[in-house]
Amino acid sequence: MNEPYNATIIQTLIGALEELERDDDVILLGPSPRKAAEKIASKLRSVVPNPGLTPEEMHGLRLLILHAISSKSFFDWEMPTLTGFTATQFQEIAEKLPRE
Structure with a gap:
């Protein structure tokens, strides 16, 4: 994925995915959760305002x-x-x- 993503969103998604996997709520991660987090972030871009805006x-x-x-x-x-x-x-x- 070549598009830049907000690092805060990516890290938040990674944390949430790892927590879900750790709690056995969902198992979907490969060796790195970053790819899954980037895919989710790319879908969020159309519905979430720019996270840089306060x-x-x-x-x-x-x-x-x-x-x-x-x-x-x-x-x-x-x-x-x-x-x-x-x-x-x-x-x-x-x-x-x-x-x-």
Whole structure:
């Protein structure tokens, strides 16, 4: 696998896989759990935000989105064309981000 992965995610997955195997909950590891962890991490990339973003940064993005869509002079008729999202869709996106 040539894609870079966040080391924290890989190490967390390796620890979880080793714990599952040690507790006889699952046996799926070869000599190295890294390959299994990388495969799981690659699947997680589509549903987990960038682990480099702190909760504070995600909260800041939420506030930025909400501020932008509240300003009709900023979020005008062209913005959905530029971003691919309507103000309503951005509202839904913002609701998924941390509130604090």
